Amino acid sequence: MEKILVVDGVTREFPGRIAVSDVSFEVLKGSIHGFLGPNGAGKSTTMRMIAGLMPVSSGKITLFGEEIKPENLSQKNKLGLLPENAPLYPDMKVDEYLEFVAKLHQIKDVKSKVNDVLEQLSLTEVRGRLIGNLSKGFKQRVGLAQAIVYDAPFLILDEPTNGLDPQSVVELRDFIKKLSATKTILFSSHVLSEVEQLCDHLTIIHHGKIRASGTIAEIHRKFRQGLVIKVGLGAGETLPDLSPLGRYEMTKHHALAQEEVFHIVFESEKDCRSDLSKFLIEKNLKLLTLQVEPPELEDIFLQMTETRK
Amino acid sequence: MIWTLFKKEVNSYFSSPLAYVLIGLFSLISGVMFFNLLVSYTDGIQALPQDYTQTVSFVEEVVLRLFANINFLFLVFIPLMTMKLLSEERRQETIDLYWMAPVKEWHVVVAKAASALMIVLAMLLMTGIFPLIIYGVGVRDFxxxxxxxxxxxxNACAYISLGLFCSSLSNNQIISGLLSILGIMFLWMITWGGTLNSNYLVSEVFTYIGITSHFERVLKGLVGTQDMIYYATFILTFGFLSVKSLGRRNW
Structure with missing residues (x-):
């Protein structure tokens, strides 16, 4: 598949500190690429360098086969950016603002393009209102509208759902999913379940360094440690010592109405369900559930960002 | 591109109370000054014997003094206009909208300076009523x-250029405004320093660098090439510095 974005050994230094160090990853055409990392990991710095808003100290960023440089005007209409704080003028009306952005990008037929975008993002009802008077959800949508109003084929969305109510999050997520039919998207978020739902590829950054990059399945495969088995026993029953079956750790336990559910991680990845069921039945326990659980992205993320400090 | 940016800036001035307050306040203060100058002129004329009234020039006593006072008002009014032009855009990160588009730094500087000049012209338009009043009372010396x-x-162009540069230096518009006021005061003080210095060469250099001597010459109708070169150099230098300051993001 065609590589839209190639970040190759990029380092960004500020006086007295290195914000990102030797960062490399690729974004493939038509993908939604998740960019994960805790606060201060270097996500926004990397995204700003990709957007050409900040130069790299060393390394190279290539977008559509052309090296990104802040002064390179030919790439300006190919990339749309929604930063963490949407760049909005509170004293402008929504439609005026979008027309202004569209005119900055010198697109043709500004009015009809703005009307399209207003409709796509359900902003028509607030088009004549001052941006400063809008709710957070609407402001975020206006921010997204400015990123897509000039039809850039590559979008960078920096935590677009941050601070929105659940209804707005679902709507925005659906819209981003729809956008991916025609655009390539680099998407950062703190919500891991959101990244899992939306993205097909993922890059994890921590302390300015890339920890992992690839498809979500690849990352699961690569960083999976042990076999996670969900066991459901009868109400009030406790999990016996399973050490005869191998080294293990119980990671979660919750009680349902008539079932006690345990998540057990066996160090060996060998499927031991048959031995486990036999073992539990021999102990006269009511075995109600027994299934292998896929490792959660959250576990992988925490493992990378906590243990590798 | 410049036209798009300019229209946005002018709309931004008029969509907030700032432009109306500045124009209104300027009209009020300059009106009061004009009235006081007229009163003191007529009082002075009446106090003189009939034969000496021709020696007192209306232009010098009223017109030139009024415009010198208007220049003084600009010390505060222009920094108030320019202080937010770039600093606010940086603080709100809206300036990134320009750098994401095919906009160059000089487009932004020219558009913002032109929009501030528009407001100054709107202020000065309000003073257009003064010559009409003078004409109405029979004075024909214009x-x-x-x-x-x-x-x-x-002078307004020079102050705008300086103010815009100060606005590009800080994300805080109050700091930008104060820097701008200090900068203008410094320009005035250089001229005073020149007139007070006994060394001929130093005095000449100071007088040339300071804005007041050029302002006074143009005000009195002695428009010379050296004054025009001074203003052009001043405006272009600070315009260039603003462009370079905006380009800091590329460092």
């Missing part, structure tokens, strides 16, 4: 009116 307007417009 000899230096054109150069008086030219002098304050040239």
């Amino acid at each position: 000899s230096l009116l054109g150069t008086a307007y030219l002098s304050v417009i040239l």
Whole structure:
């Protein structure tokens, strides 16, 4: 598949500190690429360098086969950016603002393009209102509208759902999913379940360094440690010592109405369900559930960002 | 591109109370000044014997003094206009909208300076009523009116250029505004320093660098090439510095 974005050994230094160090990853055409990392990991710095808003100290960023440089005007209409704080003028009306952005990008037929975008993002009802008077959800949508109003084929969305109510999050997520039919998207978020739902590829950054990059399945495969088995026993029953079956750790336990559910991680990845069921039945326990659980992205993320400090 | 940016800036001035407050306040203060100058002129004339009234020039006593006072008002009014032009855009990160588009730094500087000049012209338009009043009471001496307007417009351009540069230095518009006021005061003080210095060469250099001597010459109708070169150099230098300051993001 065609590589839209190639970040190759990029380092960004500020006086007295290195914000990102030797960062490399690729974004493939038509993908939604998740960019994960805790606060201060270097996500926004990397995204700003990709957007050409900040130069790299060393390394190279290539977008559509052309090296990104802040002064390179030919790439300006190919990339749309929604930063963490949407760049909005509170004293402008929504439609005026979008027309202004569209005119900055010198697109043709500004009015009809703005009307399209207003409709796509359900902003028509607030088009004549001052941006400063809008709710957070609407402001975020206006921010997204400015990123897509000039039809850039590559979008960078920096935590677009941050601070929105659940209804707005679902709507925005659906819209981003729809956008991916025609655009390539680099998407950062703190919500891991959101990244899992939306993205097909993922890059994890921590302390300015890339920890992992690839498809979500690849990352699961690569960083999976042990076999996670969900066991459901009868109400009030406790999990016996399973050490005869191998080294293990119980990671979660919750009680349902008539079932006690345990998540057990066996160090060996060998499927031991048959031995486990036999073992539990021999102990006269009511075995109600027994299934292998896929490792959660959250576990992988925490493992990378906590243990590798 | 410049036109798009300019229209946005002018709309931004008029969509907030700032432009109306500045224009209104300027009209009020300049109106009061004009009235006081007229009163003191007529009082002075009446106090003189009939034969000496011709020796007192209306233009010097009223017109030139009024425009010198308008220049003084610009010390506060222009920094108030320019202080937010770039600092606010940086603080709100809206300036990134320009760098994401095919906009160059000089487009932004020219558009913002032109929009501030528009507000200055709107202020000066309000003073257009003064010559009409004078004409209405029978005074026909308007000899230096054109150069008086030219002098304050040239000074305004210089102050805008300086103010825009100060606005590009900080994300805090109060700091930008204060820097701008200090900068203008410094320009005035250089001229005073020149007049007080006994060394001929130093005195000449200071007088040339300071803005006041050029302003006074243009105000009195003595428009010379050296004054025009001074203003052009001043405006272009600070315009260039603003462009370079905006380009800091590329460092």
